[in-house]
Amino acid sequence: MATAVSIVARALTQALLDGLSVQGAARVKSQLRSRMIDAVDVGGSTLLGSTSSARVATLLGQGLDALDGYIGRYLPQLILTAVATPIIVAVLLVADFATGITVILTLPIIPVFMVLIGMSTRAVQRRQWSLLTALAQGFLEVVQGLSTLMVFGRQHRQAERIAAVTEQYRRRTMSVLRLSFLSGFALELAASLSVALVAVSIGIRLIDGEILLALGLFVLVLVPEAYLPLRQVGAQFHAASEGIAAADEVLSLIESAPQGHGHAAPASDPARATDDIGVADHGASATVPAASVPALTVRELTIRRGDRVVIDSLTASWMPGTLLAITGPSGAGKSSLLGAVLGLVEHDGEVELAGSPVHATDRIERMAWSGQRPDLTGGPLDEVVGLGATTVDPARVTASLLWAGAGDVPRDTVLGAAGDGLSGGQAQRVALARVHYRAIDRDCRVVLVDEPTSALDAVSEQRVIEGLRELAREGRLVIVVTHRRAVMAAADEVLAIQPIDRAARVRAEATS
Amino acid sequence: MTIAARRARRAVLRASLPPMRAFAPALALGVLASGSAVALLATSAWLIARSAEQPPILFLGFAIVGVRAFALGRAVFRYLERLVAHDAAFRALSTLRVGVFRRLLPVAPDGLRGVRRGDLLTTLVRDVDALQDLPLRVLQPLVTASVVAALSVIGVWWVSAPAGAALLVGLVVTAGVAALVMQGLSRDADMRIAPLRAALADAVLEYLTRWETLRAFGADTRHLERVLELDAELRRAQSRQSGAAGSVAALFTLGAGLTLLTALLVAEPSFAVAAITGPQLVMLVLVPLAVFEVVAALPAALSAWWRVRASADRIASIVPDEVPAELPVAPVTPTSLPVGPLALRLRGVSARWPGDDSPAIAGIDLDLAPGDRLVVEGSSGAGKTTLAHVLVRFLDHEGEYRLGGVDVHELHPDEVRRHVVLCEQSPHLFDESIRQNLLFARDDATDADLLAVLDRVGLGAWCHERGGLDAPVGERGRLVSGGEAQRIALARALLTDAPVLVLDEPTANVDPDRAESLLDELLGAAAGPERAVLVISHTPVADRLVTARVRLHAAR
Structure with missing residues (x-):
């Protein structure tokens, strides 16, 4: 009876241990992930290109998964070992002193072996690791470059190349594994030899009648249990070290995030966000163009990128209903100017909307902006175009798509992650439809578009120009960054920005 | 299942x-x-x-x-x-x-x-x-x-x-x-x-x-x-x-x-x-x-x-078991094309992507003779890339497509691609040196050949700056800008000495304000009296660079 109870108890505690430790790992991971996203949220502005987002995303995914091994298995096992091993050893000492001593003497062999093997293999493993990842990429490269290979008639030779690269990968990996598996070998050997030692010595002492059979069997069954926890610590050790490295990197990223960056208001407070929307709606209906009030005024606007002044003390104002083109060479600060007006880029000086100064964090709610890259999100086309709207109005989406000349994009398209699935020109027109949807849906009085026609042919471009004019006719201020002559020609006003060497040279000229 | x-x-x-x-x-x-x-x-x-x-x-x-x-x-x-x-x-x-x-x-x-x-x-x-x-x-x-x-x-x-x-x-x-x-x-x-x-x-x-x-x-x-x-x-x-x-x-x-x-x-x-x-x-x-x-x-x-x-x-x-009907298959007894300049001729060509119901292009007529530089324009979605894929036989077609007077259905698709080379919109650069990325287009090219062709596409100084042909291009060409990638792709295509060159949107991944000058230089490098060049572009191409224009309209 007691046997049966202890069997069931052991089974139950094991289930609990496994379940709880993995759950713990998952919870810690979630916490780290959201802390890290928060850190990026406050610190990162890709307009200024400050975050290497791919690395962060990898870290948030695979990097954190490596924590499973550390938190989910290694730590619980370490604690279990610290608690269970002394108890079992104590029981063994009481039951049979000689066996207890054998176990105490042989137990430290395991960590010593582990450390020795670990030290001798780590250098080799690290050296091989970068090489291995490069080789692992080999097949992916060939498959991704398949059409290029076909263009040059090289596809048929690639089969041999794949075989050769994989073979090389096998040889390299095996030379690493031969060493990695050694630690497992040492663990297994230490444990099974100890059992053999104990079994033989007990057997001989039984023959001499020194101890009783019951005690001998008891000891024999208990000895492997004394080694088991430590063996498992050893087995989890490799996964754990990977996890520790990942955790280090995550924590350092969280700590290095600048606190309170000024321009990027944390939008995590839903109450505040709703409030802002209310203000925006109200503001929109209140500022129906009084023809004498400029839609947008900038005073002494200065933008710095690092130590360099990009825009120096720009003062200007534009009336509602204007189509303003901003032009200038790459790096002159055209996009930064839009970002500053929008409140996404840090700046000095004031920005007024409809005659009253508005704080950087509140401006974004009242404008519609489309960046230089389409930056589409994934999902059904309607949701992509209606980004940010609480409910998407399909009729309005149709109107916006037509407005942007994107009527040819099938309405049932579902875009892949990060907006995959459209050609360059289609993506740009969908991005335009998206900014139009917002401008109409939220009745934004200021619309900012950055290089809207760079991927479009002349016919589509003409259509977009007409669309922008139409938005201006509705009483909005439309600001478009462009290098296209056709767009400049259609603008009411052109602002040419020159790159600044030392002094500020911003020159505004009216063309029509 | x-x-x-x-x-x-x-x-x-x-x-x-x-x-x-x-x-x-x-x-x-x-x-x-x-x-x-x-x-x-x-x-x-x-x-x-x-x-x-x-x-x-x-x-x-x-x-x-x-x-x-x-x-x-x-x-x-x-x-x-x-x-x-x-x-x-x-x-x-x-x-x-x-x-x-x-x-x-x-x-x-x-x-x-x-x-x-x-x-x-x-x-x-x-x-x-x-x-x-x-x-x-x-x-x-x-x-x-x-x-x-x-x-x-x-x-x-x-x-x-x-x-x-x-x-x-x-x-x-x-x-x-x-x-x-x-x-x-x-x-x-x-x-x-x-x-x-x-x-x-x-x-x-x-x-x-x-x-x-x-x-x-x-x-x-x-x-x-x-x-x-x-x-x-x-x-x-x-x-x-x-x-x-x-x-x-x-x-x-x-x-x-x-x-x-x-x-x-x-x-x-x-x-x-x-x-x-x-x-x-x-x-x-x-x-x-x-x-x-x-x-x-x-x-x-x-x-x-x-x-x-x-x-x-x-x-x-x-990966389908069977080759879809929209894809070309090699003929049983393929013929071959002579080496040298070739004329290309399309009459009433239409093509469809596997799994699509309607053709992406239809009724295309086109003539391209040695020395010609033809620009294909059209709004996005008009089938410009489809046309490029038909030309290099990635896609099969209906209608007539002749190379040097030979119906391409009588040629092995590989043979067609030996004579018609495509510079893709996003050319794949392998994670190797510049040399390796060029050599696979023609593996008997000498370093002098490679440097000459790099010069021709305007990458001579760039290559020198990076430390020569052994400089890496990075994983998926990470160390190379969009314009440089296009130039490398063109260099590759020029190395093959193919008589027909198709450039598919060479400025698609290039900064807008650099697009026009890049197109100028690419076309300048590709042009030759014996080579026929077809360029697909949404960026306006200056008249002096081309000999003819074709406009595509969406087939659907």
């Missing part, structure tokens, strides 16, 4: 198995290692029980040797098994990759289902590599555990039939219940974890890379909520999986204990009538403990099997 899908899956799975003679040693070593573990416990138990009867030590010599041998054997065999099994699996991976690649060739690039999705190929490669688990994590534990369990049952049965039966029943019932528990509790979670992980990674990347757009559209909060939702869902799936794993592990512990108890109860009568000896009884009772430890590897094998099967299904669904 249809019969065809099953057959396709089976073909993929079969391809991922190493040849039996390579894998048999691994299986044998696995059986030896796990067998040694069982034998170690059995002999030590027998040794101790027999010793208690205080026989002369001579009678125990055999058992003492056995205990030591099994102890050593267990560790040595396990080490060798892992090495041999991994080696065999890696060898199989090579066969598998080559096999999938060969399967890709007739349908690539345009016949792969969903090829216009960016991540397709990455997924495919990941799935192929996941198939390694079939021999290593599915078959190996399955075979090892079954053989060792069967041998143990036979051994125990031989000593005492009731105890053998108890062990057999214990093993079968425990494994069966464990499989049912896994099926019910963790199968769905197992299958969902990988897609959820991918979705979470996508959502996080989207959030990080599109933060400004999301913020500008007031969608950042909602997007973050979605990230957290996915995170929570993943966590739920993981807890579910770990809960199931925990219960199954517990189940095996429970099964081992109960089997031990049953064995003791059913074997005791035999001991009472002296049909078996005391040492034998002890052995019968302790063997189940060791056997269950070996069999406990089965649940992990079961989840690995589910994952492998899902990967095999995806591969089978992406």
